Amino acid sequence: MKHIEHIFFDLDHTLWDFDANSKETLKELFVMNELQNEIKHDSIFVKTYKEINAKYWDRYNHGKVSKEELRLGRFRDTFVKLNIVKNESFIEKMAEDYLRICPTKPNLIEGSIEILDFLKDRYALHIITNGFIDPTERKISSSGIGKYFETITSSEEVGVNKPHPPVFLKSMEKANAKPLESAMIGDNLKADIIGAINTQMTPVLFREGKVRSNPKYYHVQGLLELKSLFEK
Numbered sequence: 001m002k003h004i005e006h007i008f009f010d011l012d013h014t015l016w017d018f019d020a021n022s023k024e025t026l027k028e029l030f031v032m033n034e035l036q037n038e039i040k041h042d043s044i045f046v047k048t049y050k051e052i053n054a055k056y057w058d059r060y061n062h063g064k065v066s067k068e069e070l071r072l073g074r075f076r077d078t079f080v081k082l083n084i085v086k087n088e089s090f091i092e093k094m095a096e097d098y099l100r101i102c103p104t105k106p107n108l109i110e111g112s113i114e115i116l117d118f119l120k121d122r123y124a125l126h127i128i129t130n131g132f133i134d135p136t137e138r139k140i141s142s143s144g145i146g147k148y149f150e151t152i153t154s155s156e157e158v159g160v161n162k163p164h165p166p167v168f169l170k171s172m173e174k175a176n177a178k179p180l181e182s183a184m185i186g187d188n189l190k191a192d193i194i195g196a197i198n199t200q201m202t203p204v205l206f207r208e209g210k211v212r213s214n215p216k217y218y219h220v221q222g223l224l225e226l227k228s229l230f231e232k
């Protein structure tokens with residue numbers, strides 16, 4: 001893709017291994033709070049939280065719950081579902097600990113460093129994430145990928161989430177990049193790919209397994225497949 005000068009990466013599930021990092025954190029919280037006395041196995045806690053968290057993010061993305069309701073509700077509802085009575089200060093502490101610990105986890109999606117090393121001499125690299133500013137910065141520094149990126153844009157600083165165009169427009173403005181010379185790589189069809197299409201960026205869906213081919217976007221099943229796509 002000769003016309004591309006700037007590559008924008010999504011962060012969670014695209015470079016930063018959200019699932020692995022979140023799982024590690026939840027297991028740590030399980031031990032810290034001696035939940036083994038109340039829950040048979042940490043995998044039950046992790047699985048229950050994961051399902052409830054996904055529902056909360058969906059509601060948050062549709063504007064149905066606030067950031068604060070998301071932060072606390074996912075833990076409160078996890079314990080309710082598991083029939084364990086916990087008071088609000090326990091929930092508050094756990095929600096705080098989770099947000100403090102999780103972004104310090106360093107796990108990256110397989111191939112991240114290799115592909116960033118490959119791309120960094122050929123393109124200007126950037127991040128566009130639907131996360132909050134603080135944890136985003138911590139995730140990037142704890143996983144050691146900060147040096148690869150010229151700009152980082154969190155949806156929180158724009159006030160709306162991907163796929164809303166202002167997030168992409170703000171990010172390109174910071175990068176001094178034009179849409180037609182910009183590619184967007186992400187794992188989320190709606191947030192990353194539709195968003196990129198609507199702002200005339202070149203979209204690349206990163207998702208393991210096959211997807212129905214669509215002329216509107218590229219698809220890679222692993223990060224290293226980006227090498228042939230972005231060879232210069």
Ligand SMILES: [Mg+2]
Pocket residue numbers: 010011012013014186187188
């Ligand atoms: Mg993502």
